[in-house]
Amino acid sequence: MMRKAIAALAAAVLLLVGGGLSVMADNTYQYSYSYHNGELVESLPAFELRQVIDNRALTVNVTMGGIVDVEVSDDTIYLVDESNSRIYLVDKETYTISSFLKTIQNEEGGIVVDQETGKQLMLSGPQSVFWFEPENELYVADTGEERILVLDADGHYLKRIITRPEGMIGDTVFAPSKLIVTPIGKIYFTVNGSTEGIVELQNDGSFSCYFGTNEPEVSVIDYIWKMLSSDTIRDQMGRTYAPEFSNIDVDAEGFIYATSLDVESTEKLFRFNGKGANVIRSAGNAELTGDAVTGLVNTTTTSQFVDIAVSDYGLYAVLDKTYGRVFIYNFDGYLLNVFSSRGSAQGQLRTATGIAWDGDDLIVVDGALALAYVYTPTPFGRVMLDAEEYYYHGDWAKADEQYRTAVKLNANYYVAYSGIGRNCLMNGEYEDAMYYFELSDDKDGYSQAYEEYRSQLIKDNYGWVFAFIFLILGAIVYSEVRYQRKKKKS
Amino acid sequence: MKALLDDCRYLFYTIFHPFDGFYELRFRRRKNWVLIISLLVLYGLVEIFRQWYTGIIMRTWDTYGLNGLLTFASALFPLILFALSNWSVTTLTEGNGRLSDIVMVTAYATVPKMVTGVLVTVASNFIIQEETIILTVIDLFGTVMFCFLIFAGLCVIHEYTAWKTVLTVFYSAIAAMIIFFILLFFFSIVGKMIGLVSVIFTELTN
Numbered sequence: 001m002m003r004k005a006i007a008a009l010a011a012a013v014l015l016l017v018g019g020g021l022s023v024m025a026d027n028t029y030q031y032s033y034s035y036h037n038g039e040l041v042e043s044l045p046a047f048e049l050r051q052v053i054d055n056r057a058l059t060v061n062v063t064m065g066g067i068v069d070v071e072v073s074d075d076t077i078y079l080v081d082e083s084n085s086r087i088y089l090v091d092k093e094t095y096t097i098s099s100f101l102k103t104i105q106n107e108e109g110g111i112v113v114d115q116e117t118g119k120q121l122m123l124s125g126p127q128s129v130f131w132f133e134p135e136n137e138l139y140v141a142d143t144g145e146e147r148i149l150v151l152d153a154d155g156h157y158l159k160r161i162i163t164r165p166e167g168m169i170g171d172t173v174f175a176p177s178k179l180i181v182t183p184i185g186k187i188y189f190t191v192n193g194s195t196e197g198i199v200e201l202q203n204d205g206s207f208s209c210y211f212g213t214n215e216p217e218v219s220v221i222d223y224i225w226k227m228l229s230s231d232t233i234r235d236q237m238g239r240t241y242a243p244e245f246s247n248i249d250v251d252a253e254g255f256i257y258a259t260s261l262d263v264e265s266t267e268k269l270f271r272f273n274g275k276g277a278n279v280i281r282s283a284g285n286a287e288l289t290g291d292a293v294t295g296l297v298n299t300t301t302t303s304q305f306v307d308i309a310v311s312d313y314g315l316y317a318v319l320d321k322t323y324g325r326v327f328i329y330n331f332d333g334y335l336l337n338v339f340s341s342r343g344s345a346q347g348q349l350r351t352a353t354g355i356a357w358d359g360d361d362l363i364v365v366d367g368a369l370a371l372a373y374v375y376t377p378t379p380f381g382r383v384m385l386d387a388e389e390y391y392y393h394g395d396w397a398k399a400d401e402q403y404r405t406a407v408k409l410n411a412n413y414y415v416a417y418s419g420i421g422r423n424c425l426m427n428g429e430y431e432d433a434m435y436y437f438e439l440s441d442d443k444d445g446y447s448q449a450y451e452e453y454r455s456q457l458i459k460d461n462y463g464w465v466f467a468f469i470f471l472i473l474g475a476i477v478y479s480e481v482r483y484q485r486k487k488k489k490s
Numbered sequence: 491m492k493a494l495l496d497d498c499r500y501l502f503y504t505i506f507h508p509f510d511g512f513y514e515l516r517f518r519r520r521k522n523w524v525l526i527i528s529l530l531v532l533y534g535l536v537e538i539f540r541q542w543y544t545g546i547i548m549r550t551w552d553t554y555g556l557n558g559l560l561t562f563a564s565a566l567f568p569l570i571l572f573a574l575s576n577w578s579v580t581t582l583t584e585g586n587g588r589l590s591d592i593v594m595v596t597a598y599a600t601v602p603k604m605v606t607g608v609l610v611t612v613a614s615n616f617i618i619q620e621e622t623i624i625l626t627v628i629d630l631f632g633t634v635m636f637c638f639l640i641f642a643g644l645c646v647i648h649e650y651t652a653w654k655t656v657l658t659v660f661y662s663a664i665a666a667m668i669i670f671f672i673l674l675f676f677f678s679i680v681g682k683m684i685g686l687v688s689v690i691f692t693e694l695t696n
Contacts, residue, residue, distance in 0.1 A: 438546050446546050447619035454616070 044410045046328065046337035046381030047362060049347040051095050053079070054371035058097045064088065064370040069178070069307075069354040070363050073131040073153055077356075077363060078138070079372055085123040087140065089156075092358065095374065101140075104149060107157045121158065123149075132181040141176035141189060148176055148187065148205075162187070162205035170196045170210065178247045182254040190245045190258075197276070198245060198258065212245065212258060212276045245270075247354075251310040259305035259318060268305055269318065269329075284334035285414070285441060290320050290327050303327070309355045309362070313392035315385065317355055317362055324349030326364060326375075330388045334415045337384065339375075340364065347373060360385055380409045387419060396423050414440040421445050430456065497522040505601055505635075508642035512595065516587070516647045521594055529597040530566060536604045537565035545615035548622055569596050575665035576644070579658050585648030595643030599636050606632025 055064055065083035072078070077090035079097075087101040104121045106112050112121035125144030131153055132139060138151040148162040164174035176189035176199070185203035188211060197210040226234055243262030250256050257280075258270040269288045271280035282288050290303025303320040310316045314331030324342035329335055341348050351368035360382075362375040377385055387402035403419035410416075421436035422445060433449035458465055500519070504511025515521065538558050541551070573596050577589045587595075610625045610632075617625065645655045 441546070441552075443547055443619060450547075451618045454618070 041412045041414070043337055043412055044380040045339050045378055046384050047326075047339050047375040048378050048381075049373055050361070050376040051374035052346065052371055053077075053090055053095050053097070053374065054369075057090065057095055058088075060097070060099065062086070062100070066367040067353060067365040067370055067372065068367055069128040070356045070365045070372060071129045071131055072356050072358045072363065073138070074133075076153075077358065077372070078129045078131070079365060080126050080129055080354075081370075082125050082127055082143075085125055085144070087123065087126060087129060090372075101151075101156055104151065104158045105156075107152075107155070109157070112158055121149075127177045128179050130180050132185075134183060134185070137181075139179055139181055139187065141179040143175050143177055146174045146176075148179065148189075160205075162201070165201065165205055165207040168199075168207040172196050172199065172210075174199075178245075180248050180250045180256070182250050182256070183252070184254060188248060188250075188256060190248055192244065194244055195242045197242070198248060198256070212256070212270065212272050212278075246305060247307045249308045249310045249316075251314065252312050257308050257310050257316060259308045261304035261306060261321065268303070269308070280333065281331060282333035283444065284329070284332065286335050288329065288333055290318065290325065291323065306352055307355045309357050311357050311360075311385075313389040315388050315392075317357070319352045319355040319364065321352050324352050326355065326362065330415070331392055334418070336388070336415055337381070340373075349373075380406065383409060384413075387416065391419060396426060399423070416440075418442045418445060421449070425449050425452075428452075494522060494524060497525050501525065501598060501601065504598055505639065508639050509646055512598075512643045512646040515594065515598075516591055521590060526594050526597040529600060530569065533569070533597075533600040533604055534562035534565045536607050537561050540607055540611045543615070544611050545617065547617055547619055548610075548614040548625065569600070571666050571669060572596065572662060575669055576658065576662040578669075579661045579665050580644075580648050583654070583658055583661075585650065585658065587644070587647035591647040592644070595640060595647060599639035599643060602635035602639070603632045606635075 058064070062084070064079070065081045065086075067079050068082045069080040070077065071080075072092075075092055077092055079088040079090060081088060081100075085102060088097045089099050089101070090097050102123055104112055104123070113119070114121060123140065123142055123144075125142075126140050127143045128141045130139040130141075131137075136153045137159065138153045138156065140149040140151060142149050146164065150159045150162065151157060152159055168174065172191050172194040175191050177192050179187065179189040181187050181203075186208070187201040187203065187205075188198050189201075190198055198212045200208040200211040202208050243260050243265035245258045246261045248256055248258045256270075256272045258272065260268055260270070267278060267280075267288075268290065269280055270278045273279045280288065290305065302322070303325070304322050305318045306321045307319045308316055309318075315336075316329055318327050318329070319325075320327065322342075324340055325338050326340050327335060328337045342350065344350065349364065349366045349369070351366055352364065353367040354365040356363050358374070360377055363372055364375065365372045383402050383406045387399050387406055390396075390399035390402060400420060400423040403416040403423070406413050406416040407420070417436045417440035421433045421440065421442060424430075424433035424436060425445065425448060430449045430453040434446055434453060437443075437446035437449055497519075500511070500514075504515065538561050541556055541561050542553060573589065573592045577587075577592050579585075580587060580592075606628050610629045613625055613628075614622075641652075641655055641659070644650065644659070645652060648655070648658070650658065
């Protein structure tokens with residue numbers, strides 16, 4: 001007995017030590033991976049480094065500073081240099097920088113002079129640009145001067161300036177940090193330190209409203225203390241503010257995506273509906289938190305999302321500052337792939353600041369290293385993206401084909417099993433669907449497939465099922481009757 | 491063999507009449523250690539069965555990489571720890587139960603948990619997601635029965651009032667934590683010592 005107890009204890013201790021080791025391994029993992037039941041599963045990389053855009057790409061005699069944002073138009077990649085107040089124009093074909101924006105000119109090529117101060121119109125600590133495709137306009141969030149500049153995207157001359165509108169309410173300063181324009185022309189931007197949400201403006205620059213809610217995490221203990229304490233103490237304790245948003249993006253349908261890196265925020269990723277409620281889908285095996293927190297990992301090691309890039313087919317890539325990782329999620333919230341890491345080697349990031357799609361390429365910029373990386377899909381990544389694109393557009397058969405190829409390339413790619421399962425389910429092949437859903441551990445899918453399978457089974461064996469039920473009922477009645485009879489006799 | 495069968499029959503009587511049953515077992519009948527140990531072993535086996543054969547809908551772990559021995563040990567470990575800690579508390583608080591009595595109560599109390607465990611595991615292969623709640627309730631029923639049997643058994647064997655039983659169980663939990671902490675300490679020191687010896691050994695032999 002004693003020996004057994006000791007053996008049991010030793011086993012329990014081993015279990016604890018083993019748990020600790022795997023936690024350490026999570027933090028030092030350098031390869032591509034995805035998650036399955038909260039555990040790391042190795043994966044093929046979906047993206048590879050193709051091009052580095054740094055000072056060597058410059059044909060003008062300046063040096064790049066802290067790049068804070070990247071935006072891609074039809075022919076140009078814009079890199080925003082906040083510390084030098086410049087916006088570099090990178091040619092998409094050759095990846096060379098032939099010019100940059102600093103002083104803004106008017107349509108005739110002359111300098112623009114501010115009427116009040118008499119100064120020349122220059123950028124001052126811009127934090128983002130946005131290319132508005134329908135009008136071919138470039139919106140620059142000129143944070144330092146608290147204004148938005150609207151330029152022509154080809155000639156880069158000034159069209160108009162948007163400053164703080166008359167009717168803007170609230171305490172938020174008009175210092176646009178990250179800015180987007182929806183396809184119908186509404187302007188949204190975040191403000192650093194703002195607790196009131198994203199600012200929404202009409203296209204003419206008039207104030208519309210604050211948009212999007214971000215709920216802070218309120219701890220139970222704080223709540224109880226606040227309930228018990230008097231008003232004076234409560235005032236001194238400081239309030240819990242709504243966490244701020246770190247970045248925003250917009251998809252082709254005009255839905256706004258946002259990220260938050262505030263530790264108090266309960267959610268890290270947002271997809272807002274028209275009312276400003278978060279409707280992001282999270283059907284995958286891991287929560288939408290980037291690095292899955294397993295066991296006793298300290299909260300400071302969780303991912304901090306600094307930027308999000310949404311593709312045309314609902315797929316989005318989010319950039320994590322903590323470990324310099326890029327997480328790729330599909331529309332349903334499945335984690336497809338993770339790549340890149342923090343470090344000083346080529347392709348690694350030190351202070352990740354921005355990410356953008358250029359077709360199927362991803363451009364990631366780093367503030368501290370003052371450069372941009374162009375990542376291009378690997379053969380596996382190509383298949384992965386194609387499958388998601390077909391699936392998003394409802395082309396099930398083609399998506400299924402791509403998913404099957406993906407599985408051949410990477411047997412650990414559980415998202416593909418789920419995809420194949422869904423296709424089988426729609427074709428009425430329930431047993432196959434169950435098989436694939438079990439491989440991907442997709443409980444929702446499995447449940448649906450099994451429900452169909454089970455009702456089919458009952459339908460086919462109608463007679464047997466009923467015979468069985470009648471047999472049991474009969475047995476119960478018979479035993480009861482016999483029991484009563486025996487009772488009467490005695 | 492006949493005695494074992496008889497004790498098995500009495501086991502079911504105890505489950506449905508815990509106060510009378512445990513009283514008889516404590517003061518009149520002889521304890522059947524074969525039955526008690528096989529119940530504990532069976533409990534470990536049921537846990538292994540559960541881990542292996544729970545349907546995917548209710549499964550939150552992966553079946554690959556499961557270690558049967560580890561499951562077995564980690565199922566029995568809390569029970570034995572509870573028995574030890576409860577014994578160490580109740581000897582100080584004038585409980586009349588012996589360690590063997592506590593082990594017996596614990597072993598007998600696992601029976602409803604095993605029954606619902608097997609039932610839930612088998613049924614979980616034939617359900618859809620909406621029906622998991624039914625099985626969760628059945629499972630909960632097994633756990634409640636388990637707790638009730640432990641409570642009733644401890645009441646009887648220690649000749650405690652209900653309130654005192656609850657209190658001692660609470661203290662046992664604290665004692666269990668202390669025991670666990672000391673064991674952890676002990677094993678980590680032993681591990682370090684083994685490490686030291688092996689390092690010295692490699693240093694000397696190479």
